[in-house]
Every structure is written in structure tokens, then in C-alpha cells.
């Protein structure tokens with residue numbers, strides 16, 4: 001007891017008398033600080049991200065077919081969509097999984113992607129015009145309909161003249177097709193009064209001319225990549241409680257339909273001018289960027305100035321007039337050209353941005369379609385089925401949704417939700433009634449199989465033009481008109497309004513299933529047990545944790561941790577060498593003292609413990625110091641939060657700010673590492689100290 | 703004195719040689735030494751520089767081993783003992799006083815004196831305190847218990863060292879030139895102190911010195927030359943011998 005006290009006393013007094021010890025202490029101090037702060041940050045990020053992943057689509061566990069070539073990767077893999085084998089019948093899997101006492105819910109899923117085109121403005125306007133003429137053909141002409149027809153017609157006419165104007169101004173703005181003399185001629189013809197005077201004689205033929213010859217000349221129909229998760233929407237919504245509807249309404253139970261991600265809706269479907277204004281506002285407000293200094297903001301302003309076309313095309317003559325009037329008032333200008341007015345209006349600076357932003361939404365926005373798609377619209381999605389056919393279906397957009405905390409995350413934000421029935425069709429799985437429908441159609445028209453190479457052509461080649469938003473399924477049916485037949489459209493309407501029973505939803509393919517656990521702590525164990533249970537039930541399933549299911553993203557924190565631990569490892573290797581050398585020097589300095597103790601009667605073991613106690617105490621004192629400062633930093637960060645500077649971080653932070661917490665585990669880990677390192681690095685010097693001979697006490701050199 | 707002689711010797715050295723090897727050169731430091739020291743003796747080892755005084759004390763102090771011959775301390779043949787046992791022997795039987803005091807600089811005077819007691823683990827805290835204070839009293843440093851060694855003069859430091867050497871009540875105290883780093887008056891005081899303790903406690907002292915005045919206090923002076931014992935004299939004989947030696951030079 002007295003000896004230990006003596007050891008402590010010697011160690012403690014030596015602690016601050018030697019410069020070497022201060023150096024070692026400094027290393028230990030910063031090492032601990034790093035381990036505590038870095039470890040806590042990564043752990044917090046890990047748990048934030050796990051909340052993001054578990055709470056958005058992954059659930060705690062995912063199961064998928066063991067026949068799959070690739071591993072499940074919910075957020076997309078390195079080389080696109082992973083190649084998964086289907087789970088033939090979800091209803092057979094569900095009861096097996098649900099039998100486990102720790103399983104709360106099982107949600108069927110399938111992740112896939114498709115290209116959609118939003119259609120260009122001319123197309124959309126022509127489609128509206130066509131609808132009006134159809135209506136007239138069915139119901140006869142009323143004054144209101146006439147007025148409506150005239151308005152849309154003049155809008156189209158205005159578009160044609162805009163196109164001509166633009167073509168003259170800048171050839172780049174138009175697609176290469178526009179250089180074709182035939183196209184130039186078509187545009188010229190569409191501008192003539194003669195064309196418009198005779199329009200009514202055969203409106204459908206005139207429309208067809210515009211659709212086929214004029215619309216394709218305007219290259220503003222975007223091809224958009226869309227990822228979607230087909231799922232039992234009802235069960236999904238109940239299970240993933242971070243999900244909330246933003247616009248519109250949830251898809252009614254059992255119905256086909258889609259919920260677009262709010263992020264996707266805002267970033268990909270919004271009028272670009274408005275999106276750019278939003279982005280500028282966000283950067284200015286949130287990140288304190290300035291237009292006059294930030295090149296990105298300048299680029300956005302520039303794009304807004306030079307690309308007013310999407311607005312010009314949207315406005316019919318009446319609205320154009322209103323827009324001109326409003327902008328003239330706002331700008332105090334007499335300019336008559338809307339294009340010039342817009343360009344001036346959108347020339348925003350740090351001084352006028354906030355007013356202009358507010359004016360844009362107050363004055364211009366009411367005249368515009370801010371989004372290319374509205375709630376209630378039908379979206380036509382065309383996708384390759386697994387067998388290489390091109391499958392195309394209409395899905396109604398019911399609303400937009402977001403995951404709380406992940407609103408700004410591009411990662412979580414690209415996931416759009418679709419009902420499982422539609423998903424299965426796009427995936428190439430045919431429901432019984434769909435099978436019957438196709439059999440009927442096949443009787444009426446020849447079936448043309450399209451392999452992937454041809455399918456590309458069929459989808460995006462000349463014939464199909466830019467009109468992917470159509471009711472055709474080009475690859476499957478030779479003559480797209482076949483679908484326009486009474487039977488086809490009847491079936492379609494039927495499908496859209498049909499309510500599927502839970503049984504129908506569950507009996508069929510899924511690509512994977514998300515499992516939510518009652519007690520997430522037992523994830524590992526439950527995972528093993530589910531594996532056994534599914535094998536026992538004769539199901540060939542792979543059961544993976546959310547981390548594995550998330551693919552590369554799931555590994556991100558792990559990788560960051562590896563980097564941190566590697567850095568810590570390097571630092572401590574360096575520390576080890578430095579401490580080792582410093583302790584050697586310290587031992588050499590104290591040879592006479594050690595020799596004296598040995599002469600007086602101290603055993604080697606006493607000398608060994610003296611040196612070790614000293615280092616451990618050193619590690620302890622400075623380690624505690626580092627840990628205290630680390631905890632201080634963490635608690636400051638924990639209450640202030642670390643802002644997610646960019647959108648990628650939203651996902652990892654599971655929200656706009658990360659509120660890191662320090663766990664006892666972090667502190668203990670830091671402590672163990674520090675004590676271990678200091679003890680290890682002292683072993684050799686301590687051993688040397690025990691070899692000091694008592695004769696060295698007699699050395700008289702001072 | 704006769705009673706002491708009758709007792710078995712505390713140190714018994716028989717035909718001891720000690721060679722140091724420096725590279726290929728063998729330096730014979732002791733060449734056949736016989737010496738018996740009995741309990742209660744106060745012996746001075748004298749001899750010119752390089753004669754082997756330190757070497758002899760190191761062998762007696764069990765911090766070094768003889769090349770040949772037998773060194774037995776407190777009845778134990780040191781050749782037969784392990785390094786642990788030698789350390790144990792040093793701790794319990796021998797006290798050391800060094801030429802340069804060798805106090806532990808980070809410990810207080812009290813703690814320095816207490817150190818061997820802590821190593822011994824024989825006494826409890828109060829007993830240790832009592833013993834240390836008693837020793838500090840005896841060396842006249844009772845009021846300096848809390849001081850650090852660097853706050854003391856050389857003489858005071860050596861007195862602390864004396865207290866440390868004696869605190870365990872060893873049978874034998876070895877001191878290699880304990881006064882060499884002190885001025886003659888202070889050195890005198892230290893020897894007086896040692897002598898006093900020798901008389902009061904009966905502790906055996908063996909010390910080496912160059913100083914003739916210091917030798918005066920000894921019961922016997924063992925003269926060494928060239929690694930051999932010349933003779934064992936009384937102080938007065940030694941004084942004469944030295945005087946003769948001085949005349950001879």
C-alpha cells in the first residue's frame with residue numbers, strides 16, 4: 001500500500017518536472033482528443049445515417065432471393081441496378097418471416113429505374129388542343145369550348161412564331177433536326193395564315209402535322225432518369241413513419257398510383273427558372289453566399305437571363321400580355337418584348353434579389369405552370385422488362401412525399417414510390433388480368449419482340465420522336481393504334497380506378513422485402529434466426545442488414561471509420577516511437593537514481609512498476625485532459641449542431657444538422673487506446689530501467 | 703571490543719580477487735584479499751587512488767561479485783545468492799552512504815528516509831513515521847522533513863543519506879568516501895555522526911577515505927595498496943604510518 005503510494009508520488013512528482021514528460025503528455029492529450037472527437041462524430045454520423053437508411057426504405061433487415069447474381073443495393077450499385085432474382089410470391093415469404101417474435105412488419109419492395117420524358121411544351125399544348133377537338137367531336141361545340149379552342153390555337157401559333165424567331169437568332173437553341181430544309185419548310189408552312197385559316201377543316205390532320213413536324217424541333221423535352229420503389233404503399237406508409245405527404249394525398253388503399261419524392265419533384269420537375277431562383281435564395285440565406293462573389297450563383301443568374309424560352313413557350317397570347325404588363329410595372333419599363341423584359345427582370349443582384357424573388361412568385365408564377373406535372377396527372381413510364389420487352393404504363397401521380405429530416409437529401413430524395421401492381425408490370429411480371437388483356441391485343445395485332453438494342457431505337461428513335469408521354473407501348477404492340485382501341489383504353493381506365501385487395505397485392509413478385517424489428521438491438525441474432533427459418537421453410541433467401549442492403553452508402557461510415565482508425569493508428573505509431581524514445585532518454589537521465597534505489601534494496605519489479613506507473617499516470621492525466629476537452633467540444637457541438645453544408649451531408653446527418661453525442665463507449669475506447677499505447681511504448685524503456693545496475697549509483701559524474 | 707571479536711564476523715572475505723576487463727585488457731583491482739569485520743566495528747579503508755577501496759566496498763555491499771574467493775556477508779556466501787536474494791540482503795542488512803549523497807530529488811527529506819522502510823514493508827505507517835522522525839532527530843534535521851533535497855546544503859544532504867542508511871537498523875553500513883564532496887568541517891560532522899550512531903546503536907560501519915583526520919575516528923584502519931591489504935592498524939599506528947609514508951615521499 002505504502003509502496004504504491006510511493007510509486008504514485010514519485011510518478012506524480014516526475015510528471016511535471018521533466019520536459020520529456022510534457023512532450024509525451026501533449027501527444028497523449030491530442031491523441032485522446034482526436035479519438036474522442038473523431039470517434040464520437042463518426043458514431044453520431046453512423047447512427048444518424050442508420051436512422052436515415054432504416055427510416056427511409058431499408059428497414060432493419062432486407063431479404064431477397066438467394067438466386068440473385070448481385071447483392072442488393074437499394075440506393076443503386078456501382079454499375080447501375082443490381083441484378084436480382086425475383087421473389088416469386090411474396091405471400092409465401094411473409095408468413096415465414098412474420099413468425100419470428102422479433103419481426104414487426106414485412107414490406108414487399110422492388111427497386112428499379114426508368115427513363116421518363118416530360119414532353120416538350122409544344123407537345124403538351126398540342127395534346128391539350130387535341131383533347132379539346134376530341135371533346136368537340138364528342139359533345140359538339142359550345143361558346144366556352146370555342147373560346148378555349150381559339151386561345152390554345154393562338155398559343156400554338158405564338159409558339160411557332162417564337163420558334164421561327166429563335167431559329168433565326170440562334171441555331172444552337174434548336175435541335176439539329178431543325179437545320180433540315182424539310183423542317184425549315186415545315187416551320188415556314190406552320191407560320192402561314194393559310195395554314196391556320198384552313199386548320200379547322202381537318203383539325204386532327206393539322207394537329208398531326210404539328211405534332212410530327214414541328215414539335216420535335218423543340219428540344220426542351222427532358223429525358224429524366226427516375227428511380228422508383230414499387231411497394232405495398234399502404235404498408236410502407238405505416239411502417240416508415242418518417243414518411244410524410246407534402247402535396248396532394250396518399251394513394252388510396254389498394255389503388256395504383258405514385259407518390260413522387262418532393263426532392264425529385266422540386267429539383268427535376270420544376271420550371272428551371274424558378275428552381276434556379278430557389279437555389280440562389282437557399283445559397284444566399286443558408287450558406288451566406290453572394291451573387292457578386294460566387295461563380296455558381298453567377299452562373300444561375302446568367303442562365304436565368306439567357307434562357308427565358310421555357311417561360312415564353314408556356315404563355316398563350318393572353319397570358320403573355322398579362323406578363324408584359326406586370327413586368328413593365330415592376331421594372332418601370334416601356335419595353336414591349338416579353339423576352340427582353342424577362343431577361344431584365346431576371347438580372348438579379350445581391351441588392352434586388354429578395355424583391356425579385358418575391359415578385360417572381362407573386363406576379364409571374366400565377367401565370368405559369370411551375371411544375372411539369374401536377375398532382376392528379378398521369379405519368380407514362382416506359383421501362384425495359386427483364387425479358388427485354390419494353391413495357392409502358394400509365395400511373396397517376398397522387399402526391400409528393402418526403403422523409404422527415406431527409407428533405408434535402410439527394411440520396412433519399414431520388415426515391416419515388418409506386419404501387420406494387422404497376423411495378424410488377426413494368427418489371428415484366430404480368431398480373432392475370434393484364435395477361436388476358438395482352439392476349440386479346442395480340443390477337444388483334446402482331447407482336448414484335450424487341451431486344452435491348454432495338455428497344456433503344458424503338459424508344460428514342462425517329463418514329464417515336466419526343467413523345468414518350470403517350471399511351472403507347474411501342475415495343476410490345478406493333479401498331480400503337482391498337483392501344484387506342486376501345487378495348488385498350490377501357491382496360492386502362494379500369495386499371496387506374498381498380499382497387500386491389502391486400503391478397504392481390506401480396507400474391508406476386510417482389511424483389512426484396514424490408515423487415516422492421518421490434519427490438520433493433522437483436523438485429524444480428526434475428527438475422528441469423530431468419531436465415532435458418534427461411535432455409536427450413538424451403539425458401540432460398542438472403543437476409544442482410546440495412547447496412548449491407550444500402551450498398552456503398554452503407555459502407556460509407558465504415559470506411560470513414562477505417563480512415564479515422566487508420567489516422568489514429570498512424571498517430572499512435574508515431575506516438576509510440578516518440579514516447580519510446582523519450583522514455584529511453586528519461587531512463588538514461590535517471591540511471592543514477594534507479595541505481596541508487598537498486599543499491600538500497602529495490603527489486604527489479606519495483607523499478608518496472610515505477611516506470612510503468614509513471615507512464616500510465618502520464619497517460620491518465622493527459623488522457624483525462626484530452627477527454628475532457630473532447631467532451632467539452634462534443635457537448636458544444638451537440639447543443640449547437642453541425643450544419644450539413646451540402647445536400648449529400650443531409651443523408652449522413654439525417655437532417656439539416658447533426659447533433660453529435662458522446663457515448664461512454666467513445667470515452668472508454670479513447671482511454672483504453674491511450675493507456676495501451678503509453679504502456680506498450682514504455683515496456684522497452686522500463687525493461688532497460690530494470691537492467692540498471694546498482695553499481696551505477698556510485699557514478700560520480702553529475 | 704573483545705566481546706565483539708568473539709562474535710562471528712559480519713563480513714568475512716577470504717582470498718578474494720576481482721578483475722575488471724576493459725576490452726582485451728584485464729585490470730586486476732583486487733588480488734587476494736582477506737578481511738574479517740566484526741559487529742560493532744567502525745572500520746576505515748584507506749589507500750591511494752586506484753588501490754581498490756571502492757571495489758572492495760562494492761563486493762561487501764553485494765552490488766558486485768568477486769572473480770574468485772569467498773565474500774560472505776551476515777553469514778551468507780554472496781556467490782550462492784540470486785540477484786533477488788542479493789537485493790533482499792542489501793535491503794535488510796546493509797545501509798549505503800554514497801559519495802554524492804544520491805537522494806531521490808523528487809521526494810522530500812522525509813520520503814527519502816522512509817524509502818527503504820517502504821521497500822521492506824515491515825512497518826506500518828505510524829511506525830514508519832516514528833522511525834523516520836527519530837532518525838531525522840538524530841541527524842539534526844527534524845525541522846527539514848518537508849524539504850526537498852535541492853533545498854539543503856551538501857552536509858545536510860549527506861545527513862539525510864545517513865538517516866536513510868540507518869533507518870532500517872541495518873547490521874552494516876557502507877560508505878565510500880562519504881566526506882569527499884564535503885568541506886573538511888562538514889565532513890568531520892558526518893563522521894562524528896556516524897561514530898555516534900555506531901556507539902549508540904552498535905551498527906557496524908565500513909567507510910573508505912583519503913582523509914587522515916577522518917581515519918582518526920575509526921577503531922581500525924585497513925590499508926590497501928595495489929589491490930592487496932597492506933595491514934590492519936589502529937588509528938594512531940595508521941597516523942604514524944602515514945606520517946612515515948609522507949616523509950618517505
Ligand SMILES: Nc1ncnc2c1ncn2[C@@H]1O[C@H](COP(=O)(O)OP(=O)(O)OP(=O)(O)O)[C@@H](O)[C@H]1O
Nearest residue numbers: 722723724729731750751752753754755756757758
Ligand atoms: N568498472 C571498472 N572497469 C575497469 N576498471 C575498473 C573499474 N572500476 C575500477 N577499476 C580499476 O580497478 C582499480 C581499482 O579501482 P577502485 O575504484 O577500486 O580504486 P579506489 O581505491 O576506489 O580509487 P579512488 O581512491 O580513486 O576512488 C583501478 O585500477 C581502476 O582503474
Ligand SMILES: [Mg+2]
Nearest residue numbers: 755756757878
Ligand atoms: Mg573509489
